[in-house]
Amino acid sequence: MKRIPCLLWLLGGLAALLSGCTTVQPWERAALADYSMRPDRDPMHNTIMEHIYFSREASTGGRGVGGSGCGCN
Amino acid sequence: MTIIPLPAKILTALACVLALTATARAEVRIGQPFPDLTHYALEGTLPARGGQVVLIDFWATWCAPCKASFPAYSELQRELAGRGFVLLAVSVDKTRAPYDEFLKRYAPAFPTVRDGTQKLVAEVRVPAMPTSYLIDRKGVLRALHSGFHGAETVRSLREEIIRLLEEKS
Numbered sequence: 001m002k003r004i005p006c007l008l009w010l011l012g013g014l015a016a017l018l019s020g021c022t023t024v025q026p027w028e029r030a031a032l033a034d035y036s037m038r039p040d041r042d043p044m045h046n047t048i049m050e051h052i053y054f055s056r057e058a059s060t061g062g063r064g065v066g067g068s069g070c071g072c073n
Numbered sequence: 074m075t076i077i078p079l080p081a082k083i084l085t086a087l088a089c090v091l092a093l094t095a096t097a098r099a100e101v102r103i104g105q106p107f108p109d110l111t112h113y114a115l116e117g118t119l120p121a122r123g124g125q126v127v128l129i130d131f132w133a134t135w136c137a138p139c140k141a142s143f144p145a146y147s148e149l150q151r152e153l154a155g156r157g158f159v160l161l162a163v164s165v166d167k168t169r170a171p172y173d174e175f176l177k178r179y180a181p182a183f184p185t186v187r188d189g190t191q192k193l194v195a196e197v198r199v200p201a202m203p204t205s206y207l208i209d210r211k212g213v214l215r216a217l218h219s220g221f222h223g224a225e226t227v228r229s230l231r232e233e234i235i236r237l238l239e240e241k242s
Binding site: 025026027029030034070072 | 131133135136137138139165166167191194195198199200201202203204220
């Protein structure tokens with residue numbers, strides 16, 4: 001009889017996890033494509049961060065890709 | 074390690090939970106009729122499409138490749154409109170102001186409508202922005218182009234449109 005509550009918890013957990021997952025559809029990405037979502041929107045901030053990174057790590061560059069998150073094409 | 078068999082009732086309950094959490098998919102497939110556009114309360118005037126080859130392009134003002142596609146699609150429309158072809162651009166923008174501004178700036182040579190409620194695009198389930206659907210004279214979806222890849226997309230679309238225009242209705 002102890003097994004049943006455990007399985008119910010498992011089922012409940014699975015249901016909560018699965019229903020919490022969602023995909024932002026291609027036509028719903030207007031907010032993600034906004035300029036304010038760009039990680040490199042402030043050139044001064046970029047320069048400062050790059051300088052800190054260079055000073056600490058003695059390396060520079062290789063900072064991912066540009067663009068915001070519309071995920072087009 | 075011993076495997077504890079799950080009772081049938083629990084397995085049924087698990088199946089129900091999974092079924093409820095699954096997303097319903099209703100995308101339009103090649104060879105199927107394209108949904109009737111008059112049922113989706115699109116904002117704007119739909120062009121006459123009866124017996125014509127139609128290219129329906131889903132786009133948005135926030136989508137960079139969509140901006141790149143507009144001049145090329147205007148060229149296609151100018152070239153093939155007299156032969157029974159119509160291009161219809163369906164914007165998925167929720168708000169009107171950026172849509173109006175975009176059209177003023179790019180002045181497309183083809184008709185555009187706005188799916189502000191996003192009901193049509195959700196029904197069609199476009200795989201990317203932009204996506205264009207090529208529909209034959211009978212209203213059947215014949216080709217789908219996901220994204221806009223410049224001259225390559227235009228060349229491919231042009232060939233497919235001409236092939237459909239040359240088909241006997």
